[in-house]
Amino acid sequence: MKILLVDDEYDILEFLSYNLKKEGFVVKTANNGKLAVDIAQRFKPDLIILDVMMPEMDGISTCSEIREIPSLSDVLILFLTARAEEYSELAGFAAGADDYVTKPIKPKLLISRIKALLKRTSNKSQQKVINIGDLHIDIDKYELMFKNNKIHLAKKEFNLLYYLMTVPGKVFLREDIITNIWGEAHVGDRTLDVHIRKIREKIGENYIKTVKGVGYKFDI
Amino acid sequence: MKILLVDDEYDILEFLSYNLKKEGFVVKTANNGKLAVDIAQRFKPDLIILDVMMPEMDGISTCSEIREIPSLSDVLILFLTARAEEYSELAGFAAGADDYVTKPIKPKLLISRIKALLKRTSNKSQQKVINIGDLHIDIDKYELMFKNNKIHLAKKEFNLLYYLMTVPGKVFLREDIITNIWGEAHVGDRTLDVHIRKIREKIGENYIKTVKGVGYKFDI
DNA sequence: AATAATATTTAACAATTTCTTAACATAACA
DNA sequence: TGTTATGTTAAGAAATTGTTAAATATTATT
Incomplete structure (x- = not known):
């Protein structure tokens, strides 16, 4: 399973990347929205983890843009958001998010959410x-x-x-x-x-x- | 489901009203922000569709005002915006919008967005x-x-x-x-x-x- | 590239089901 | 007992889907 991680803070990229790789995921990272869209098209991840708050192009815009790209239309998108920014929840779902995890991030929780997410969709579509x-x-x-x-x-x-x-x-x-x-x-x-x-x-x-x-x- | 439609252009009110009614929504209209706030309080719509660009009181101010009214605090708000006015997107979400649709309006798209929006919020308690x-x-x-x-x-x-x-x-x-x-x-x-x-x-x-x-x- | 074979869509009309109305009947209530 | 609200029935209007055949698209084959 391939995951693209998008956050402007290098520390968070490092931290999550390490934890996800330990779980066996293939991970790539991007430190801004534009780059993320580019990488996503080539990397074709199963899941994109997006920080809502980023300079220039925020998570929601990035999400919307990704959803416009046909080849990425059914990639899963999970948002990372600070607890305060509750306003963004609906906006995020409107833009096509599949799930939310609030900061500060607990790796174990995040991973269980990721697994749940991947399972939920693979179960549905894998009924061949x-x-x-x-x-x-x-x-x-x-x-x-x-x-x-x-x-x-x-x-x-x-x-x-x-x-x-x-x-x-x-x-x-x-x-x-x-x-x-x-x-x-x-x-x-x-x-x-x-x-x-x-x-x-x-x-x-x-x-x-x-x-x-x-x-x-x-x-x- | 009740929808309040707010736009200063009579043609658009007519056009959307017709299309929404055809879908089974109960529709009322207002041609300016002030009137919209008044009607909303009596009509108690499930969703308000607001044009961003309106003379006197624009969509964003109207939205903010509606969010101040306790009885309307959880009404859904969807903005109509010209493609150019991208600046307003963040401002709109900040003011409490739930979704955006850009002009020119494609009725089918608008309706599917509306349904998605209503579903997300109502589904929670919907007993199947x-x-x-x-x-x-x-x-x-x-x-x-x-x-x-x-x-x-x-x-x-x-x-x-x-x-x-x-x-x-x-x-x-x-x-x-x-x-x-x-x-x-x-x-x-x-x-x-x-x-x-x-x-x-x-x-x-x-x-x-x-x-x-x-x-x-x-x-x- | 031309032809044949399939697949898909459209259009016209038929068949069916669903919905509404109208007229009158009955029951509840003051 | 009169008034009002609801019950009941059957007819036909309206809405929805079914069916067929012919017109286009698409794909495969020579």
């Missing part, structure tokens, strides 16, 4: 194979099996079904599905329905359920 | 599953179970029952129920009763009780 009923979906192989028979799904169909299967039973809102599968691109009103139809043709009508006025869910 | 007696309601699944059998409810019915179940025993005023489920749309006098009837048909007559002259409550 999902088995439900007679269905078996594998994101790495881009393959769907139904009662041990391969079923071919086109890319969009696959992504859509996989998305619904990530949380069986949960209703995904139409708009959320569209944002997730199509991004911000504008797609017509009936496009989603057509894809649902195609999937239903292939796996039967029983798995994907419509919740009118809300969205769709995958359920047995 | 409620168990009472033989009833089990799950908002994520949009599902109602009665003695372990699924019962289908249409969206309005579901929302209505869920709303009543959030505080069992509490009498919800007719008008509050209507504002909550329908927003500010004008619905006829008997519409609520009809929905109550439909729910009672499905879960029996014992759960939802009428308090004449006041409203309804969910109780065992």
Whole structure:
């Protein structure tokens, strides 16, 4: 796991860097926001630890800027903040922070928070194979099996079904599905329905359920 | 969810108001800061959208003033700002803003930011599953179970029952129920009763009780 | 590069569900 | 007993999703 550490104080960089490396993380450091953005793009860290208070470009601006970069859009960001600066908490989350740790920093606490953070997200996204009923979906192989028979799904169909299967039973809102599968691109009103139809043709009508006025869910 | 929109340009008020209402928000508008503070105190919005640049009393002053008023101290505030005025970002957060959106405004983006903002703050106490007696309601699944059998409810019915179940025993005023489920749309006098009837048909007559002259409550 | 094969989106219309209304009935209350 | 608020029902309006086929895009193949 790779971590990029950003703080203007050299002592803190040293101190944290030492503690994180001891835990087995690969660590790089930057002493200002601009540099951090540069390094991040090449280093591709799993997590960026950002000090909120920095001269020139503060943590929140840095965070916002990072979130604008597509290749870094889902890197985790953790803020370090002095206890007094409570105002920044919401601003930070608004800018896309994933967690907060207040100074003074206790290494043990920080590390447990980091691990929790990495676990939380890796658990979600690392579910590469999902088995439900007679269905078996594998994101790495881009393959769907139904009662041990391969079923071919086109890319969009696959992504859509996989998305619904990530949380069986949960209703995904139409708009959320569209944002997730199509991004911000504008797609017509009936496009989603057509894809649902195609999937239903292939796996039967029983798995994907419509919740009118809300969205769709995958359920047995 | 109630939103107060503050901008000195009538066109923008119109445009945003239309888009927000379409999303189901209850919207009021003000064309200057002073008026905004007045309206906010009576309207009690969940969110105030403030244009930074306004004659007389600008957005930041308005924001500061609102934050001084105890009854409004935890209303969310979102700033609209022209891309050029980057200077204002820090000033805005210092004054108590919760988020920023830059002009020109893309309605979809604005709405997703608003939702994110409202979600972050309201999610904390939002109960997703409620168990009472033989009833089990799950908002994520949009599902109602009665003695372990699924019962289908249409969206309005579901929302209505869920709303009543959030505080069992509490009498919800007719008008509050209507504002909550329908927003500010004008619905006829008997519409609520009809929905109550439909729910009672499905879960029996014992759960939802009428308090004449006041409203309804969910109780065992 | 041209062609064929797939995939994706759109558009038109159908089918279905949900919601609201209106008219009248009934119950509560003063 | 009259007044007011809520209950009930059924009809049709409105909203949402389903379905199909054709139009575009995209990708693979010769």
